Amino acid sequence: MLDIAEELDRWVGQGRDFAVATVVAVGGSAPRQPGAALAVDSEGTAIGSVSGGCVEGAVYELCRAALADGETVLETFGYSDEDAFATGLTCGGVIDVLVTPIRADTPGAAVFRSVLAAAARGEAAALARLTDGPPELRGRPLLVRPGGAYEGTLGGRPELDRTAAAEARALLDAGRTGTVTIGADGVRCERPLTLVVESIVPAPRMIVFGAVDFASALVGVGSFLGYRVTVCDARPVFATRARFPEADEVVVDWPHRYLASTDTDGRTVLCVLTHDAKFDVPLLELALRLPVAYVGAMGSRRTHLDRQARLRAAGVGERELARLRSPIGLDLGARTPEETALSIAAEIVADRRGGTGAALTGAHTPIHHDGNRATARRIGSVA
Structure with a gap:
C-alpha cells in the first residue's frame, strides 16, 4: 500500500474511510509485485492497481465489502483453464491480495496513519502485517523504523512483535518488500505465520x-x-x-x-x-x-x-x-x-x-523476472 501512500495520506487528512487491497504474494507471470495496491474510499473513488487490469473489478468489490463490514480478508486470484475470461489472471499468474479497511474503528488505525505519513514524507520505514493466522490478527499493522524501533502490535504479544520487527528491519535495511515466515511464539518457523513486509526508502x-x-x-x-x-x-x-x-x-x-x-x-x-x-x-x-x-x-x-x-x-x-x-x-x-x-x-x-x-516477441525468457533481484524504491517505482 505504500506505493500510493501520498494519495492515501491526503485521504487521511480529509477524514475519508477507505479500504486497501495489497498484493502480498505472487506466482507465475503476475503483472505486479508484492506491495502493489489498489484503494477504494467510501464514495467509490479508486486509486492504484494490483494487476494491471486483470482482476481490478473483483478487487474493487472486495474493498467495498471490507469498508462495509470492517473485515480484513485474504483472497487468491489465478488463471482459470475452463474459462479464460473468468475472474483471474489470464496471463497465467497467481496473486494473493490482502484487503484491509482503514476506518476510525480499525485496529491499528493510528499506526496506519503514521506509516502513511512517514511514507508520504519520504522517510525510511517498513509496514509489517500478518497475512494468515487467527482472523483477529490478520492485517494488523506494525510500523518499523531504521534501527528497529517499532509502533503498534500484531496482537498484543510482545514476543511476536519483537520477532516481526526484527524480520521487518532486515528487509528494510535491504530496501526490499516481501514475505517471511515466523513463529507465533517468537521462535522462527515454530507454529509458522506469514508476515508481509513493505519497505519504503528514500528514492535512489x-x-x-x-x-x-x-x-x-x-x-x-x-x-x-x-x-x-x-x-x-x-x-x-x-x-x-x-x-x-x-x-x-x-x-x-x-x-x-x-x-x-x-x-x-x-x-x-x-x-x-x-x-x-x-x-x-x-x-x-x-x-x-x-x-x-x-x-x-x-x-x-x-x-x-x-x-x-x-x-x-x-x-x-x-x-x-x-x-x-x-x-x-x-x-x-x-x-x-x-x-x-x-x-x-x-x-x-x-x-x-x-x-x-x-x-520479447519470439523469446522464451520470462516477461516478469524475479523481483528479489531488485532493491525496493519508493515502492511502485525503483524496487
Whole structure:
C-alpha cells in the first residue's frame, strides 16, 4: 500500500474511510509485485492497481465489502483453464491480495496513519502485517523504523512483535518488500505465520556527469523512473538550473571531486556523459571502485578503447573495468538525445531487474523476472 501512500495520506487528512487491497504474494507471470495496491474510499473513488487490469473489478468489490463490514480478508486470484475470461489472471499468474479497511474503528488505525505519513514524507520505514493466522490478527499493522524501533502490535504479544520487527528491519535495511515466515511464539518457523513486509526508502540516486544536451533528456527519464537526479559539471556556464529544471540538484564541481564527497549506495546509478578524458578518467577510476548499482559512460567504440587504456594505465584492474557499461545504453538505434536517454534508461532497468534487453516477441525468457533481484524504491517505482 505504500506505493500510493501520498494519495492515501491526503485521504487521511480529509477524514475519508477507505479500504486497501495489497498484493502480498505472487506466482507465475503476475503483472505486479508484492506491495502493489489498489484503494477504494467510501464514495467509490479508486486509486492504484494490483494487476494491471486483470482482476481490478473483483478487487474493487472486495474493498467495498471490507469498508462495509470492517473485515480484513485474504483472497487468491489465478488463471482459470475452463474459462479464460473468468475472474483471474489470464496471463497465467497467481496473486494473493490482502484487503484491509482503514476506518476510525480499525485496529491499528493510528499506526496506519503514521506509516502513511512517514511514507508520504519520504522517510525510511517498513509496514509489517500478518497475512494468515487467527482472523483477529490478520492485517494488523506494525510500523518499523531504521534501527528497529517499532509502533503498534500484531496482537498484543510482545514476543511476536519483537520477532516481526526484527524480520521487518532486515528487509528494510535491504530496501526490499516481501514475505517471511515466523513463529507465533517468537521462535522462527515454530507454529509458522506469514508476515508481509513493505519497505519504503528514500528514492535512489542518479548522478549525471556532463551538462550536455543528452543529459537534459536523461534527467527527465531518470525522474520519471523515480530517481533523485543530480547533474554535475565543472563548467558553470553549462551546469545551471535553467538548463536542467527537472533535476533535483545541479552541482558545479569537478566530477571526481564531487563523487568523492557525496553519498552513494548500492542503488545509485552513475551516468558519465562528458566523453572528455580529463573528466572521465579520474571520475571512472573512483566510480568503478564504489559499490554502486550501475556505471555507464558515453562515447564511441574508439573512445571506449582509448578510455580503457587510460584507466588501465591509472591502475584500474580488469575486474573493475568489467563493471563499466560503455558505450552506454542498449542498441535501440537511438540518435536523438531523447532516444539516447531511453536506451540508457532501458539498460539501467534491465541491469536492475535481470532483463536481457532482447525483444520479447519470439523469446522464451520470462516477461516478469524475479523481483528479489531488485532493491525496493519508493515502492511502485525503483524496487
